[in-house]
Amino acid sequence: MTELSEAQLRRVAEARQQHGSERAAARALGMNRDTFRYQVKRAAEKGLLGFKPVLPGFELKRSSAQLDADGNVQKEWVKQHKEAGPKFEMPAGQVMKGVSAFVDGEGRIRHQWIKTRNDTITPDLVTALTNVFARYEGRARLVQAPRRVERNQLNVFPIADPHNGLLAWKPQTGADYDLKIGRERLLDKASDIMALAPRSREALIANLGDWYHANDQRNVTPKSKHQLDVDGRWFKVLEAGVEVFMRIIDMGLARHEVVEVINIPGNHDPEATCALALALKMFYARNKRVKIAFPADIYYRRFGVSLLGCAHGDKLPPPRMAMAMAVDQRRAWGETAYHWFLYGHIHKESANTIGDVRVESFSTIADKDHHAFAGGWRNAQALNVITLDKRAGEISRQRVNIPPPEMRAA
Structure with a gap:
């Protein structure tokens, strides 16, 4: 897909903030909803939608706050990262070759990598x-x-x-x-x-x-x-x-x-x-x-x-x-x-x-x-x-x- 210019992304971001919903904003810009949603996610990646609440295409990773003596929030920090993709499905004609994992100090899995290869055994x-x-x-x-x-x-x-x-x-x-x-x-x-x-x-x-x-x-x-x-x-x-x-x-x-x-x-x-x-x-x-x-x-x-x-x-x-x-x-x-x-x-x-x-x-x-x-x-x-x-x-x-x-x- 052609890379979107900053002007295009700002236009999409402003439309979403103005109309409040993806459906209404997409209709106002004459776009289909899938195209609008894709461009909104790209705008969010560039920070054009602000940082609160959680942006489209992102998920909350960490949240912390500074409170005063009365327990009121003085400052708040929110860390977001790109949301997980769709559930992994083995591609047709492939079999699992192996799995690699990144673990923390307690041995818990943080990330995994699935390796596949062409399935030559079953068809043969x-x-x-x-x-x-x-x-x-x-x-x-x-x-x-x-x-x-x-x-x-x-x-x-x-x-x-x-x-x-x-x-x-x-x-x-x-x-x-x-x-x-x-x-x-x-x-x-x-x-x-x-x-x-x-x-x-x-x-x-x-x-x-x-x-x-x-x-x-x-x-x-x-x-x-x-x-x-x-x-x-x-x-x-x-x-x-x-x-x-x-x-x-x-x-x-x-x-x-x-x-x-x-x-x-x-x-x-x-x-x-x-x-x-x-x-x-x-x-x-x-x-x-x-x-x-x-x-x-x-x-x-x-x-x-x-x-x-x-x-x-x-x-x-x-x-x-x-x-x-x-x-x-x-x-x-x-x-x-x-x-x-x-x-x-x-x-x-x-x-x-x-x-x-x-x-x-x-x-x-x-x-x-x-x-x-x-x-x-x-x-x-x-x-x-x-x-x-x-x-x-x-x-x-x-x-x-x-x-x-x-x-x-x-």
Whole structure:
């Protein structure tokens, strides 16, 4: 914008003082209100509006006064500075690089500087995944549907925190673990639990988050920036995770007429989960027996007299799960008898009842990384299937255990 002359600024300042309001002064000068407001702020910066009260575009920084013996104000000092700008919003296509801070002697923040850079990871991730799986779109192998199923039953397969790509070294963590071991274990135990599941008409395969150990090739948790030990190149891990999930879906199709898949973003893999869901959706695009749900942070599903919800557990703590379900699903809540919320994140099994809602977490099947081992986190490892009936709610559970490292076959 062209620099304004002092004469122009004086004209604006005089009009504001004369008319008393920005609207009236702008109308008298034939200006639109935004232009007038901009010029008034520039006039205030040059001191053309005086110093009291607080000027347009400024805010009060400090005020002090000198009083006489009777408490009357003799002199007054007011320090103003330019007001803060608008709330910072991350520019499109940028990610946070770092934050610098200026602190006082007590360590309190006085100013902060936010550093950003171009986000090259997420666009490349989605583009690479789309290019690789585009040639497979709609070409999923047709698995023959089972002949006889229980039409009023739903099998729920929770898979919590498999952390595909996690790398662990036995001398440091008590057990070796890598992409190959994780892939074989997940497929082996998924096959076992599918074999134990009743032949229900519907299946719900619930990825409760952290399907991948790392979100991208930086190998850190996106929010906390904790360093992660990852096996192999990122795209190798990404592709292996998609291939394993497709194998599990095909297992489900062999025993169920309809398979629904949900992918909850975890704190380790928020963007990678979206890419996973995209790949699966493209691959099964023409298979009417497979439903790939949108990868939302919270998922709800009604089945007869049961209402269930799913979340990862990092954003929505268990005490709030029941309240979220009651508010988000008001009608379904009132029309159902059994309420159930599933989550992962804590890598162990737990169950609590909040009101009439069973809030339940599920264990990981992955071994411990260095961080978990050093922190003393220990838990049993298993896969489960829970069967719901449309009229009776939960009617059965089956479980496949993973033995501890010292009891596994060599």
